[in-house]
Amino acid sequence: MPPFSWLPAPPAWLLDEARNRLVLLLNHLLQQEPEAQQRLRRYAGRCIVVRAPGLLPAAWAQVGDEPLRLQISPAGLWMQAPMNVAPDLTLTLQPASPAVWLRQALAGQRPAASIAGDVQLAAEVAWLIDHVRWDVEEDLARLLGDAAAHTLVGWGRACAEALRAHVLPGVRAWAQRAAAWRASKPSHTGDGAAA
Structure with missing residues (x-):
């Protein structure tokens, strides 16, 4: 039995609110790195879709498998993209359990992912992943x-x-x-x- 499969599916509003909090966290990280914001400003209006199949239990599929849709604001920050905006870049994390992703994160590894779309935007996202760090201290x-x-x-x-x-x-x-x-x-x- 997969982990957490016994949990009931959360309401859609709760997952939407979790996405809002994730966008706030990502923007907090960007605001600590002015160069990152400057680099993203060049791509204002572009949309990135992040898919993470297998992250949530299968019982949550109807509400939990919606991708995270991010749009770059003119300020060089993220905002949730409307559903009618076509993605310029799609990043799909390879299916794995949350435990595998946690193990990779602890080992300092990136999860395996496939990328489709704008090559220059993909390069900027790769730069962000490599250079933007959370200064917890x-x-x-x-x-x-x-x-x-x-x-x-x-x-x-x-x-x-x-x-x-x-x-x-x-x-x-x-x-x-x-x-x-x-x-x-x-x-x-x-x-x-x-x-």
């Missing part, structure tokens, strides 16, 4: 002060490094052992003959 410092923010971020980095160093190798080793075990089991042909 700066945001926490505004709320808690510099010393507390520095301490919390240090703890977070130590936890992430411990996960990378100890948990990920264990998960990889377990997956390799499971694959080897499956490969060593005789296959069943269904003809009833003994091996």
